[in-house]
Amino acid sequence: MEPLLLALRDPEALLGLKLPQWEVLVNQARRANLLSRVAAGFDRDGLLREVPVAPRAHLLAARALAQAQADAVRREIAAIDRSLAATGAPVVLLKGAAYLLAGLPAARGRLFTDIDILVPRAALAEVEAALMLAGWAGMKTTPYDQRYYRRWMHELPPLKHIARQTVLDVHHAILPLTARLKPDSAKLLAASRTLPGEPRLRVLAPVDMVLHSATHLFCNEDVGNSLRDLVDLDSLLCCFGNKKGFWPALSARAAELDLTRPFYYALRYVQPILNTPVPAQVLRDAEIGRPPSALRGLMDAIFFRTLQPDRAAATDGLASLARGSLYVRAHWLRMPPLLLALHLTSKALRREQ
């Protein structure tokens, strides 16, 4: 088994590894944006000091980075909250930001990119106005882009804060309007939960968090972070799977929200790859979302490939890890920008991402 998958499933099993294997692990984990997650796994099991000193330095470095990002996310969420307080609209945090504020294990060692929030479609105009007032500006500025986003996508064009340079995605649905699947946002909002100590911010109900994660993974064109997204899913399922009534509720909700197809895929891949415990009955229930065999064969080929840590130096388009890479999104950490990039590597060298 690839070291990265082993590290995600059972960190302790890695302790006998030789240095060259640690090297492969660090390499794979870094490429999959999962190094800090691997570090968190060792940390959680009290095993960091058992890791040989050279690879351990990388785990510690990744852990420091993830911690700094988590702090930055909290600050950003506080700023978003303050900016939207006057609108009275419910603001549901999605994905990483939600896991972080809800204190879920899925947040541990996670690297963040943008912040995603869900608001009712009816409140969209007011929310956008409040955000603009507070310093966010649209990033996609051509009329074509604006129209495209507002009409066809499930979100406003991405917003960037002028001073902080952080990016915010405001959704009113979890899938584009043009998608075949049409999960009902009103239901998601209605089932959303408040957070302790937070008067306004909300997160999705556990079953909805799982389904959103599954949908994001299997309906999203950005497959660069697929293994990372699968790790999120595994973490959520492990965390909620122990709660009474969760599994039947999950199956029922998948059907209710018309998300049986992504739900089927989610379970089909998370179990063999990450060894997530899924009750047999749930797997049977999920069969309702099974695609035609030919399509399934194709998806298997894509996803089992995409989701495998990539050893080889040559990468093809699907498994290319330049996308979504944390190296490019420096805005979270306010790194001294082009000044240093310029000096070290010349602006001309940097790939446009």
Next chain:
Amino acid sequence: MIVSELSPEELASRLASPGLRLRTGPVVTRIQSRLTSVVQGVALHYAHYAVEGEGSFADFRVRVASPHSLRRWLKPQVYFHFDGASPFLPLPANQAFAMLEWGLNWCVSNHCHQYLIIHAAAVERSGLALLLPGPPGSGKSTLCAGLASRGWRLLCDELTLLDLATGSVVPLPRPISLKNESIDVIRRFAPEARLNPPVHDTVKGSVAHMKAPEQSVIRGAEPARPRWVVLPRFERGATVSLEQQSRARTFMRLAENAFNYDVHGRRGFELLANLIATSDCFECRFSLLEDAVEALDGLARRT
């Protein structure tokens, strides 16, 4: 084993495949390249550096290569690959060694968050470190090369690594990059120094690298305690001066010039504050390298 103990054929062969595991300070990089200029550059600049065996742990895996396409004949270019991806646009093939150097800097500055990393040169005398934070054009590298040729031990040219626990400078001795007029200045100032032939027409003008003095490599595991922070300021025609600077402003300058200050949050703040509290801070304005080196020698003697 050190690089110079490999025959030219062995070196070229190892660089081609499976890669040369080169140790620079605390970092081991597996370098792969089939390009002659890279092989020669490594043979020259890294002659005294340790080579690790196949059973070792490499922190980074990099490759400098031409593309697999017709392009390689029409307009020779090179790519820098890191962990299998190429984060940078290609450069003309004659800049291959420089690209390796820039790429190695990028690897460390983007990943080695076990340190607080400052964009500064650093040299050492009597266990004490002199930091030279400086933007391009400030004369930082020229001054660093000058000091390293006059009895100061080179700690680093671009990336000053600070140990989070102790605040000491952890050496990362690497070739010193020189630009444009500095190349000739150093040739005259230190005729014994080894420089590779300059590459012209890079984005920064002409670039050459000066080989790190052997002692700096041999003593690459000896940290140093920060004692002086000197902001270099090259100004044609200026009389040399060493002016004391406000500690608080120097603190801000260090924080601005740190790659990962924000990664370390409060801890980074405290680390830099302790550094500043125990260091004397200056600005060194100079036109002639000899004068600047003499001024800084004087500073070290007085302390």
Next chain:
Amino acid sequence: MSSLSALRWRTTPIDAIAWREWDGEYVVRSERSGNTHLLGPLAGRVLQVLLDASSALNSDDIAAELSDELAATDAAERKAAIEAALSEFKRLGLAEPVQE
């Protein structure tokens, strides 16, 4: 008079702001914003007074605390300078007025 003149912190005062002073100049890091700032002597002292206080203070209170140090300046100028510093703190997220 000015609503700027009384202040409180949203987070724990001691832990939320780290600062050091050398030769009258201050460097300050706010945990809340993540930003680091350079403050001149007056602004630094005003911040210190606020950090040391057990309750919210207005500009007269602060002026009183600094009366010895600022004895050479006239009262109106002193108050204006303090309020300018407080205004800047608000912009930087280092301090804010209490809602009365």
